[in-house]
Amino acid sequence: MTRLLYIEASPRxxxxxxxxxxxxxxxxxxxxxxxxxxxxLDLWKTELPSFDGDVINAKYAILHGEQHTEAQKKAWKAVxxxxxxxxxxxxxxxxxxxxxxxxxxxxxxxxxxxxxxxYTFSFTPSExxxxxxxxxxxxLVYARGGAYGPGTGAESMDYQKSYMEHILGFIGFTNxxxxxxxxxxMVSHExxxxxxxxxxxxxxxxxxxx
Ligand SMILES: Cc1cc2nc3c(=O)[nH]c(=O)nc-3n(C[C@H](O)[C@H](O)[C@H](O)COP(=O)(O)O)c2cc1C
Numbered sequence: 159m160t161r162l163l164y165i166e167a168s169p170r171x172x173x174x175x176x177x178x179x180x181x182x183x184x185x186x187x188x189x190x191x192x193x194x195x196x197x198x199l200d201l202w203k204t205e206l207p208s209f210d211g212d213v214i215n216a217k218y219a220i221l222h223g224e225q226h227t228e229a230q231k232k233a234w235k236a237v238x239x240x241x242x243x244x245x246x247x248x249x250x251x252x253x254x255x256x257x258x259x260x261x262x263x264x265x266x267x268x269x270x271x272x273x274x275x276x277y278t279f280s281f282t283p284s285e286x287x288x289x290x291x292x293x294x295x296x297x298l299v300y301a302r303g304g305a306y307g308p309g310t311g312a313e314s315m316d317y318q319k320s321y322m323e324h325i326l327g328f329i330g331f332t333n334x335x336x337x338x339x340x341x342x343x344m345v346s347h348e349x350x351x352x353x354x355x356x357x358x359x360x361x362x363x364x365x366x367x368x
Pocket of ligand 1 (some may be wrong): 168169170173174175176177254255256257258259260301302303304305342343
């Protein structure tokens with residue numbers, strides 16, 4: 159059965175612009191793909207392993223081609239479970255606000271758990287780095303207080319979209335679609351509603367053909 163995984167990175171819930179648009183995506187997807195399953199991963203309600211102690215030693219053991227100790231094996235299990243849950247999906251939608259020109263720390267933590275050698279990417283001297291999550295689409299809903307699109311003069315300050323595209327590309331994604339809601343903090347309440355409506359239309363169009 160086809161599984162869509164929706165990853166939610168804003169803590170603002172009902173007040174969040176990115177979540178409003180992503181929820182409309184998910185609703186449209188359910189309507190048009192009634193046989194599929196939709197899983198929601200709310201990063202503000204998910205316990206992720208801290209990257210310290212045995213977990214980080216386990217990562218370096220893999221990098222150095224060493225066996226895991228029993229303690230490392232046990233600690234690494236939480237990382238493997240998070241990766242297996244992610245890789246078990248067939249399609250993805252991620253919604254996120256811009257925070258300090260980049261991404262919220264909960265999403266960065268999730269990425270630090272997810273991006274592991276031998277699981278989501280590989281390295282060989284002959285082939286270099288290769289992403290291992292291939293053949294799956296990902297759609298991203300970005301919300302930003304300011305404007306960073308073409309012609310704004312602020313394009314180079316956008317480490318949100320550029321980082322997400324870089325890291326998703328690194329682990330193998332090539333089909334990456336984006337929906338941008340900006341500038342959410344520079345407009346009136348009414349204009350923000352219009353920005354969201356426009357983004358919802360775009361999201362529904364992508365979702366129905368996803
Ligand atoms: C901690 C924090 C940092 C932020 N940093 C930026 C920023 O660097 N640039 C920007 O344009 N907006 C910034 N914002 C504003 C949010 O990106 C904006 O309000 C966005 O619409 C929030 O999306 P959401 O409603 O889905 O959470 C920041 C907001 C917060 C809470």
